[in-house]
Amino acid sequence: MKASLLRTTLTAVIIALGAPPAFAQVDISGDWASRNHEDQPHRGPGAELGDYTGLPINEAARQKATHWDASILSLPERMAQPHPGAYFMRGPGPNLRITKRIDPVSQVLVAYTIEAPFGRADRIIWMDGRPRPSEHAEHTWQGFSTGKVDGNRLTITTTHLKYGVIQRNGVPASPKATLTEHFLRHGDELTLAVIVHDPVYLDEPFIRTSSWVRSSNVNPDQRWVFEVVDEIAGHRPGYVPHYPFGTKQEEFGQKHGLPFEATQGGKATIYPEYELKLRELLRQMATPRPAAPAPSR
């Protein structure tokens, strides 16, 4: 009897050790509808010119963004470019179609593909532990992504990105940037936290979250090829629109009653303590300056 019990127990332990993990691991596949909330103005129309609020950018990024002219997107060699990697999960939308690539023999998950971001720079997130390409390999809009599941979290690391933006008003992201992303799923809700590390343009990592809900009625962006046309006739080859050096983009602050300094971003502006500074700046704005003494006659 005792021997039989021991045998049964041992067998159960061996089976349990050999079985795959019983706890649920996150599965992000499916169709997902984007949810825009207070961030809609940034994701639909796009951030206004000169709005760098809350971005931990450095002086180089500020100089790049300040002189960026949206007309550059009318150039034939730029008008069809997709949203770059550090931005494209942000919007507008995007509604996502995430599918699994399964090894047909082993049934092991090889990769997720994320289809339908603007410009269809569809992403592949490799789950098979493959090594990263050489630093001399081509950079792409979506970069090279590898994923690792940790319980309810899928963590993605992305390198090999093209020169891009983190915001659609010219705030840059360099090809040296890397992304760390966490997909978190709670039932039919999916949250993505994107952390951009950029040694060229950021003083601290830039973090933001976006959310989606599972939907069987989603309409992902299916446009595959953007046609290139002459939008503005008469430009010579090599025309590069940009604002002249020394330009100040003040309109955003004036329109919203913000001090210019507060619109310029920087790592200090991402912390709650900046509210005190902002109050002080607003107080200074509200206080009329003493009139200059009249010149003596």
Place this chain on the structure above:
Amino acid sequence: MSATLRLPRRGSFGLRLLFLIILPGVALLSMPVAFGQQHVSTISLEPGETLVVDGIEVLPVQGKIYMLVGGGANVTVQIGEEGVVVVDTGAAGQSKRIITAIRRLTNKPIRTIVNTSADPDHVAGNAAFVEAAGGPRGPGTATPLGPNAGAEMISTEEAYNRMLNGGPGRPEMLGDALPRSTFFTPRKDIYSNGEGIALLFQPRAHTDGDLLVHFRGSDVVAAGDVFNTTSYPAIDTAQRGSINGVIAALNTLIEVTIPERNQMGGTRVIPGHGRISNEADLVDYRDMLTIIRDRIRDAVGKGMTLEQVKAARFSLEYDGLYGATTGPWTTDMFTEAIFREMTALRPAPPQRGATPQRGTTPQRGTTPQRGATR
């Protein structure tokens, strides 16, 4: 019915010797060309794969083209049935490693060598490559291997003269290190391994002898130092380099390249230094140079001095990608080269008492219109 060679079962020892030794020997001697060569083989790498041979990184680009990194400037290699075309031969002391890496890909003969400029990190391996090819081929050569053996080496006439005469940081080159085939026309076409190769002369880019090498079938351009992903272009004013010429060459390159769709894929570009690129990367580089050039030109127009221009940091937003404070080509040197060119191009002020022509004298302090790129 199959023809089978059978040893005679009967007969003298001499007859058996004839079959066993002499006949195979005769057969071997009668084999054309292949006799004396190694077995010809070629391996291929999949896109994304990398092979490292003796510290030289080999990356497949597309079609028949590979990029070799780690021996000075990037080396472009085309491999096909006819043999090997090499664009640039690397820095001094690196050729053995580069040739070993090529030999890991194929043991087909090196048939053509193209130099994109006369810079030592691009051409110092010339003589070693010619030697590896069995000798030079082309005008003025009489190789013992025959008219179709050896390697033909091509450059622009200007690059040839620079190699021949040497200069600051460029030792004089002699003999087989010098190209036998030169040209000064806007374009020279060659054909190899089933594809046309257009050699596009850029007369005043980073030097006065730059070439873009377009492999039309594989759809890859070797751009030489007209395009780098790791530094500002080294505008070698001693070799009549020019920022306007570099920008013009980049615009030519953008005309040549075609993305597959939405600025993705399509024509690939191998830079002089750095990573494999496509048109989108070229456009970023062209835009960057155009913007910096415009800023410095406007500053010169306003009468700013070189020191003021350097202090203004017109290239700040790009310095983290392309700038340097030490080494052979610093941000200050880049800025100074543009400043001097813009100063030289600035129209002379009218002579005292002369009537100024309308539109010929820049107004001091004028701000260019938005997007005023010319």
